[in-house]
Amino acid sequence: MLKFTPILLAILYALAMYHFSAWRTRKELDARSTELADPALKKLTDRMAAALDLARIRVHIYEIDPVNGLAAPDGRIFITRGFYRKYRNGEVSAEEMASVIAHELGHVALGHSRRRMIDFSGQNALRTALGMVLSRFLPGIGVWIAGALTSLLAARLSRSDEYEADAYAAALLTKAGIGVEAQISLFHKLDALTAKRAGAAPAWLMSHPKTADRVAALEKLEGRWRS
Ligand SMILES: [Zn+2]
Numbered sequence: 001m002l003k004f005t006p007i008l009l010a011i012l013y014a015l016a017m018y019h020f021s022a023w024r025t026r027k028e029l030d031a032r033s034t035e036l037a038d039p040a041l042k043k044l045t046d047r048m049a050a051a052l053d054l055a056r057i058r059v060h061i062y063e064i065d066p067v068n069g070l071a072a073p074d075g076r077i078f079i080t081r082g083f084y085r086k087y088r089n090g091e092v093s094a095e096e097m098a099s100v101i102a103h104e105l106g107h108v109a110l111g112h113s114r115r116r117m118i119d120f121s122g123q124n125a126l127r128t129a130l131g132m133v134l135s136r137f138l139p140g141i142g143v144w145i146a147g148a149l150t151s152l153l154a155a156r157l158s159r160s161d162e163y164e165a166d167a168y169a170a171a172l173l174t175k176a177g178i179g180v181e182a183q184i185s186l187f188h189k190l191d192a193l194t195a196k197r198a199g200a201a202p203a204w205l206m207s208h209p210k211t212a213d214r215v216a217a218l219e220k221l222e223g224r225w226r227s
Contacts, residue, residue: 006128007132010129014124017125025072033060034061035060036079036084043094045098047178048173051172062080062081067190068080069103070104073113093185096185096186098178099186104165105168105169106165106166106168109168112164112165123150123153127146130149130150133146134146163214171221174225184218184219187214
């Protein structure tokens with residue numbers, strides 16, 4: 001029994017972390033967000049809602065500057081104030097904004113946002129438990145190896161989530177008659193923004209795989225649907 005105590009403690013710790021971070025995220029989002037009311041965007045989200053047989057798609061504005069979109073663990077979709085500003089300035093089109101909303105909807109529909117939260121606290125537990133076990137055999141570097149292994153696993157998981165959310169968005173945008181082009185053109189725009197101001201990559205791109213790979217995956221889908 002004593003042998004398993006560290007692992008049991010790590011699991012308990014992970015559960016507590018999960019509840020705490022879910023609660024903290026919800027509180028932060030509640031305090032700093034409002035529902036988006038934009039007639040031009042609503043026209044597009046209504047078309048997506050019709051394609052999904054939903055009454056409407058609710059989108060919220062999260063009052064922070066970094067260009068980002070996110071799907072909360074409770075299923076709400078957020079666009080940051082910074083992203084919305086780019087749209088209001090005319091730097092990003094309504095169709096391109098719709099493609100971000102569609103991508104975040106994909107994360108919700110495919111259960112990524114809830115799982116990601118579990119992933120995050122699960123990662124801490126795995127790192128702790130693995131570190132304890134490895135340290136017995138490899139004192140000093142066991143913890144380091146455990147950390148590297150856990151990060152590698154997490155990166156692989158989140159990469160596949162992004163491709164899945166992109167594919168979901170592409171299908172939804174196609175069905176709603178908005179098209180995949182906006183999705184691809186937004187990737188290029190955000191990429192150009194990164195190139196112009198080195199080190200100022202939009203948060204939305206940083207947490208995602210390489211743009212070129214994502215565009216290639218979308219073009220492959222588009223080609224398959226066309227033929
Ligand atoms: Zn994503």
